[in-house]
Amino acid sequence: MGKRKRFVAPVVEEEPVILPSLAPPLVRDSEEPIKKKRKWINKQRVLVFASRGMSYRNRHLMEDLRSLLPHSKSESKKENKDNLRVINEIAEMKNCNKCVYFESRKKKDLYMWVSNVPQGPSVKFLVLNAHTMKELKMTGNCLKASRPLLSFDPGFDEAHWAVIKELFVQTFGIPNQLPKSQPFHDHVFCFSILDNKIWFRNYEVLDVDGKLSEIGPRFVLDPIKVFNGSFGGETLWDNPTFVTPNTVRSVKKKAESFKYTNKILQKEGYKKRTPKHPFRGDPTNEIFQTKPPEEAVSEEKKIFIRKKV
Amino acid sequence: MVVMTDSDSDEMEYSDIDELAAAEEDDSDTELQRKFEEGKLKPGLYRESEKVVKERKNNVSGLQAKLEQFRLKLPWIERLDFTSEPAPLAPELNAEIVEHGQTREKRMKNQNKHFTLDDDPVHNDFLREMSFYRQAQAAVLEGYRKLEDIGLPTVRPSDYFAEMAKSDDHMQKVRKRLMQKQIGQQISERVKKIREIKKYGKKVQIEVEQQKHKDKRDMLDKIKKFRKGKTDSIDFLEGGRPLRGEAGGSQARKDIKKAKGIRSYKDKKYGFGGKKKYTKRNNEKNPKDDSGALPAMRKPGGGNKKGPRGKGKQVGQRGNKNKGKSRK
Numbered sequence: 160m161g162k163r164k165r166f167v168a169p170v171v172e173e174e175p176v177i178l179p180s181l182a183p184p185l186v187r188d189s190e191e192p193i194k195k196k197r198k199w200i201n202k203q204r205v206l207v208f209a210s211r212g213m214s215y216r217n218r219h220l221m222e223d224l225r226s227l228l229p230h231s232k233s234e235s236k237k238e239n240k241d242n243l244r245v246i247n248e249i250a251e252m253k254n255c256n257k258c259v260y261f262e263s264r265k266k267k268d269l270y271m272w273v274s275n276v277p278q279g280p281s282v283k284f285l286v287l288n289a290h291t292m293k294e295l296k297m298t299g300n301c302l303k304a305s306r307p308l309l310s311f312d313p314g315f316d317e318a319h320w321a322v323i324k325e326l327f328v329q330t331f332g333i334p335n336q337l338p339k340s341q342p343f344h345d346h347v348f349c350f351s352i353l354d355n356k357i358w359f360r361n362y363e364v365l366d367v368d369g370k371l372s373e374i375g376p377r378f379v380l381d382p383i384k385v386f387n388g389s390f391g392g393e394t395l396w397d398n399p400t401f402v403t404p405n406t407v408r409s410v411k412k413k414a415e416s417f418k419y420t421n422k423i424l425q426k427e428g429y430k431k432r433t434p435k436h437p438f439r440g441d442p443t444n445e446i447f448q449t450k451p452p453e454e455a456v457s458e459e460k461k462i463f464i465r466k467k468v
Numbered sequence: 469m470v471v472m473t474d475s476d477s478d479e480m481e482y483s484d485i486d487e488l489a490a491a492e493e494d495d496s497d498t499e500l501q502r503k504f505e506e507g508k509l510k511p512g513l514y515r516e517s518e519k520v521v522k523e524r525k526n527n528v529s530g531l532q533a534k535l536e537q538f539r540l541k542l543p544w545i546e547r548l549d550f551t552s553e554p555a556p557l558a559p560e561l562n563a564e565i566v567e568h569g570q571t572r573e574k575r576m577k578n579q580n581k582h583f584t585l586d587d588d589p590v591h592n593d594f595l596r597e598m599s600f601y602r603q604a605q606a607a608v609l610e611g612y613r614k615l616e617d618i619g620l621p622t623v624r625p626s627d628y629f630a631e632m633a634k635s636d637d638h639m640q641k642v643r644k645r646l647m648q649k650q651i652g653q654q655i656s657e658r659v660k661k662i663r664e665i666k667k668y669g670k671k672v673q674i675e676v677e678q679q680k681h682k683d684k685r686d687m688l689d690k691i692k693k694f695r696k697g698k699t700d701s702i703d704f705l706e707g708g709r710p711l712r713g714e715a716g717g718s719q720a721r722k723d724i725k726k727a728k729g730i731r732s733y734k735d736k737k738y739g740f741g742g743k744k745k746y747t748k749r750n751n752e753k754n755p756k757d758d759s760g761a762l763p764a765m766r767k768p769g770g771g772n773k774k775g776p777r778g779k780g781k782q783v784g785q786r787g788n789k790n791k792g793k794s795r796k
Contacts, residue, residue, distance in 0.1 A: 201546040226633055280534050292634065295645045302624060303631040309549040310607030316551075318531040325539055328549045335546045344548075344615060345624040349604040353596065362604045367612055367623055369555065369605040374633060387534060395531050399524040 299363030
């Protein structure tokens with residue numbers, strides 16, 4: 160025992176140098192106010208769900224978004240595509256103030272609604288070129304609930320783009336101090352504008368000096384309309400360059416059909432133009448097509464040989 | 469579109485137009501006819517009225533008001549958003565772009581003569597992805613600076629374990645794919661190298677063969693000249709490349725000598741040439757004692773003492789036996 164006491168003494172001397180910053184003081188004054196943890200102020204909850212008739216790839220895309228947004232809530236697929244106003248009530252019941260709704264048409268076109276639920280605005284997008292997080296070429300990985308940095312293109316200054324940007328910040332940004340969230344910032348959501356469309360990318364940050372690798376998902380959003388209300392209301396902006404996927408398909412089909420009819424017409428024309436019988440002159444003319452004897456070759460020579468009588 | 473209104477042709481051509489269908493269209497021909505009869509239209513050229521382009525809405529003030537209404541009025545740390553120009557092009561990225569362009573051009577030039585890198589969708593796709601990458605990079609560089617100023621953690625340490633967006637199984641798959649890709653690349657590179665070496669080897673082989681032929685031709689020419697008496701010296705036989713290697717010549721001669729010696733010794737020992745048949749037979753001059761040669765064939769107790777006579781008897785006996793068998 161005596162020996163131990165001797166050993167303890169030097170350790171006690173060292174402790175006060177390290178500890179004060181890490182551990183809370185052992186004794187606290189009752190008058191002293193408790194230092195509160197940082198507050199969770201920004202309470203956003205996003206409802207992410209879809210309509211029926213979704214393709215598997217798009218469903219995976221939706222699930223990826225759900226897994227990347229810890230403040231999201233899910234809901235079973237919506238049956239009826241007509242009445243979108245109902246979504247407001249669904250969101251309210253789920254206690255959500257943002258909503259990302261995927262609407263698929265004809266089992267191939269995917270539309271995405273992003274809405275600020277009680278009073279708007281809402282934006283409708285057409286989703287193009289969707290790639291999910293499951294694809295093996297995306298090599299990055301991140302914490303499931305870490306907060307992403309949101310990188311926006313300088314093009315988001317224009318009026319309608321600014322509204323879209325603000326909506327994205329509120330839906331895709333994970334609130335600070337969200338109980339589910341993780342402390343590190345290890346990925347970036349990148350929204351760029353190119354060709355009047357928004358290109359979404361998600362990168363993992365590998366290094367402090369800015370080395371990135373893609374995590375996925377990736378998709379392109381073609382904005383169609385900005386509405387004043389949530390899922391409806393006055394149209395504030397209407398994309399002049401937007402072409403519906405139906406028209407794209409029909410134009411393509413038409414072009415192809417013209418190709419076919421053109422081919423048929425050309426064939427018919429060729430048939431009409433080509434003479435049925437090759438040109439034939441007067442058969443007696445052949446008499447005058449002769450050769451001089453010195454130019455005759457092999458068989459033709461026989462004509463010129465005279466038999467001795 | 470230009471419409472010619474001509475009363476005669478109108479009646480003839482469009483008499484059978486379905487009334488219902490015609491009623492639906494605004495500018496149908498029956499309507500034109502009716503208007504013409506009423507006297508509102510006069511003969512001549514008429515241009516179709518221009519299509520009314522649907523006005524696209526862009527309510528800027530409304531948008532701004534809405535933005536102001538629902539904007540988050542919170543400090544930056546709650547939002548974490550950046551508006552960033554693409555980061556300056558890092559030299560290694562630039563090198564990557566150049567390399568991609570070169571490999572792409574090299575590959576596509578073989579297939580298509582009119583190929584240009586500017587129109588190549590694959591290369592353009594690569595460039596586009598690079599621009600997104602750089603934009604994200606700029607945000608990261610700026611954001612990490614800000615976060616460090618506040619004193620918040622940035623990059624996830626490698627020993628921090630928590631649930632990840634992608635499962636470990638999935639990451640294993642990703643790693644496997646990367647490995648396979650790398651191995652495939654290595655194999656293709658090696659094959660390429662081997663192919664090149666083979667090509668070079670073939671070239672060398674051909675050259676050597678040609679050189680050999682040339683030497684031979686020259687030599688024969690010289691010999692011919694010597695024969696005809698055009699040259700007196702036969703130095704060319706010593707000079708130049710020896711047909712049988714000079715360095716190994718003496719050694720070869722030694723070998724031959726040695727081999728000859730062995731042969732002569734063996735001939736002496738075992739004999740060479742002459743008749744070999746009946747050499748081991750007895751004759752008057754040299755009666756042979758085969759006691760040591762065939763000991764096993766002898767019957768026990770017989771043979772040796774009886775000498776040559778005994779043997780002769782045995783042979784005779786054997787012959788009789790055979791005769792008997794054949795008779796039966």
